[in-house]
Amino acid sequence: LKAHFAPVTSVLSIGSSEGGSVTMPGAGDFSYEYGSRIDVNSVPDSGYYFAGWTGTAVDAGKVEDADMPATTVTVDGDYTLMANFEVVLCNLTVSSDDNGSVTEPGEGVFKYPCGSLVSIKAAPNDCYRFIDWSGTAEVTDPCASETTVLVDGDVTVTASFELNPREDIQIESLDADPAWSTEGQWAYGLPLGQGGQDHGGPDPTAGATGENVYGVNLAGDYDSAIGGPYYLTSGPLDTSGYCGVELNFASWL
Numbered sequence: 001l002k003a004h005f006a007p008v009t010s011v012l013s014i015g016s017s018e019g020g021s022v023t024m025p026g027a028g029d030f031s032y033e034y035g036s037r038i039d040v041n042s043v044p045d046s047g048y049y050f051a052g053w054t055g056t057a058v059d060a061g062k063v064e065d066a067d068m069p070a071t072t073v074t075v076d077g078d079y080t081l082m083a084n085f086e087v088v089l090c091n092l093t094v095s096s097d098d099n100g101s102v103t104e105p106g107e108g109v110f111k112y113p114c115g116s117l118v119s120i121k122a123a124p125n126d127c128y129r130f131i132d133w134s135g136t137a138e139v140t141d142p143c144a145s146e147t148t149v150l151v152d153g154d155v156t157v158t159a160s161f162e163l164n165p166r167e168d169i170q171i172e173s174l175d176a177d178p179a180w181s182t183e184g185q186w187a188y189g190l191p192l193g194q195g196g197q198d199h200g201g202p203d204p205t206a207g208a209t210g211e212n213v214y215g216v217n218l219a220g221d222y223d224s225a226i227g228g229p230y231y232l233t234s235g236p237l238d239t240s241g242y243c244g245v246e247l248n249f250a251s252w253l
Contacts, residue, residue, distance in 0.1 A: 008034040011078045012057065019048030019085030024070075032075040041070040042083035047114060049088050055080035090114040091154040092137065099161035100124040104146075112151045121146045122159035127243030131160040169242060172234070175210045184230025185216045185223075195220035 009031045016022050024041040032038060044050050050069040057063050057079035064072040073081060089111040094102050101107065104121035112118055122130050122145045130145040137155035141147040149157050172178050177188045191213055193205040203220075207213035214232055216222040239245045 010034050010036075010075045012038065012073065012075050013055075013078075013080045014040065014082075015080075016042060016083040017085050019087065020044040020050065020083060022083050034076055036075045038073045038075055039070070040073055040081065040083075042085075043069070044085050047088055048085040051084040051086040053081060054084055055082045057081045087113045090116075090151045092118060092149065092151045093135075093154075093156040094120065094158075095156070096122065096159040097161055099128040099163070100130065100159060102159050114152060116151045117148050118151055119146075120149050120157060120159075122161075124161045127164055128161045129164050131162050134158050134160060164243070166244075169239070169245075172237075173209045174207055174212045174214070177212070178235065180214065180235060181231075181233040182214070183232070184228050186214060186230060186232045187216070187218055188212060188214050189218050191215060192219045195222075 010033075011029050011031050013029045014022050014025070014027050016027060020042055021027065022040060022042045024039060030038075040053075042050055042053075053063050053066040053071070057073050057075075058066045058081070060077070060079065062074045062076070062079060063081070064074075069083070073079070090113075092105075092110045092112060094105065094107050094110065096102050096107060101123055102120060103123050104119055110118075117140075120133070120139075122133075124130050124145075131143075133139045133142045133147070133149075135156035135158050137157040138150040138152070139147055139157060140149070145159075149155070174188075180188075182188075190211055191204055191206065193203045195203045195217065237247070
């Protein structure tokens with residue numbers, strides 16, 4: 001009578017998540033003699049990184065270093081082993097100056113898969129306008145308030161704004177009588193050019209923006225003892241949509 005013995009074998013089942021693969025010994029079920037120490041190695045795909053080993057082999061403490069892509073497993077039983085991979089993320093830091101804001105995606109630090117093309121949008125404060133984007137990021141159209149930016153690493157982008165250019169706005173042309181409140185000799189009408197000779201004259205015969213004006217004695221020189229003060233008071237002036245308005249009067253003398 002003769003007894004025969006065979007080595008006890010154990011099965012190591014190996015797999016990987018999306019984003020990489022196990023190159024040694026590969027993926028699948030592998031049989032080893034009980035107690036064998038097996039080298040395993042994993043490689044991430046482009047845009048991914050190795051995030052650690054999991055499985056019953058890790059739970060049982062049989063993996064030498066579960067955080068390393070290349071390590072050793074002691075196979076003294078049937079175990080599973082999974083290589084895990086994660087997308088590589090890059091930081092996009094978004095900011096603006098004090099005269100506006102970035103409404104998309106907002107302001108701060110945002111994480112995206114490296115290589116992403118991200119939409120950005122800037123909005124100026126009242127009375128300001130968008131100038132451009134600056135920073136280390138590659139912006140598709142730096143002069144457009146709404147565009148896209150390539151996040152191919154840790155990059156920054158800043159929105160800049162400037163005050164709207166000044167422009168002249170004519171509130172009252174005086175072509176028609178606006179019916180402002182007058183005191184004393186203030187009057188509305190056509191200046192007749194009949195005064196001013198003693199004061200560097202003559203008086204004009206029209207206003208700065210049209211024929212008519214508000215003035216004192218439109219037909220000659222006013223009385224030097226006019227008294228007063230007497231006021232000319234306009235009605236409400238509509239400056240809606242404008243900022244930093246300065247009120248100027250055109251002198252007809």
